[in-house]
Amino acid sequence: xxxxxxxxxxxxxxxxxxxxxxxxxxxxxxxxxxxxxxxxxxxxxxxxxxxxxxxxxxxxxxxxxxxxxxxxxxxxxxxxxxxxxxxxxxxxxxxxxxxxxxxxxxxxxxxx
Numbered sequence: 488x489x490x491x492x493x494x495x496x497x498x499x500x501x502x503x504x505x506x507x508x509x510x511x512x513x514x515x516x517x518x519x520x521x522x523x524x525x526x527x528x529x530x531x532x533x534x535x536x537x538x539x540x541x542x543x544x545x546x547x548x549x550x551x552x553x554x555x556x557x558x559x560x561x562x563x564x565x566x567x568x569x570x571x572x573x574x575x576x577x578x579x580x581x582x583x584x585x586x587x588x589x590x591x592x593x594x595x596x597x598x599x
Contacts, residue, residue: 497529535570542573557581 501522542565551558561581565572 497526501526539565539570539573542576546576 543562546558546562546565549558561576565576568575
C-alpha cells in the first residue's frame with residue numbers, strides 16, 4: 488500500500504522542477520537531460536534504500552540464534568553504514584549458527 492504514494496510524489500516533484508524559473512529559461516534539450524538525470528538519480532537512490540531495508544529485514548527475520556553477539560554486530564554495521572554496510576553483509580554472507588566443526592568437535596555429539 489505504501490508503494491502507491493511513490494508515483495504521485497515523483498510526478499509532483501517532476502512538475503515542480505519543470506515550472507521552476509531556472510528551467511523555464513533553458514531550452515528543451517537541457518530540460519530533458521536534467522530531468523533524465525534527476526529521474527535516474529532518484530531511481531538509483533531508491534534502489535539502494537530498498538536494498539538496505541530488505542537486508543535489515545532479512546537480518547531481523549534470521550534472528551540472533553546461537554551467536555547473538557555476532558548477529559547484533561552485523562545488525563549494527565548494516566544499520567549504521569547504510570547501503571554500504573548492507574553490501575558488505577551480502578558479500579560476506581555470514582552464518583550465525585554454531586556448527587560442530589567450528590566448535591572443534593568432529594564426532595557430532597556435544598560432549599564427546
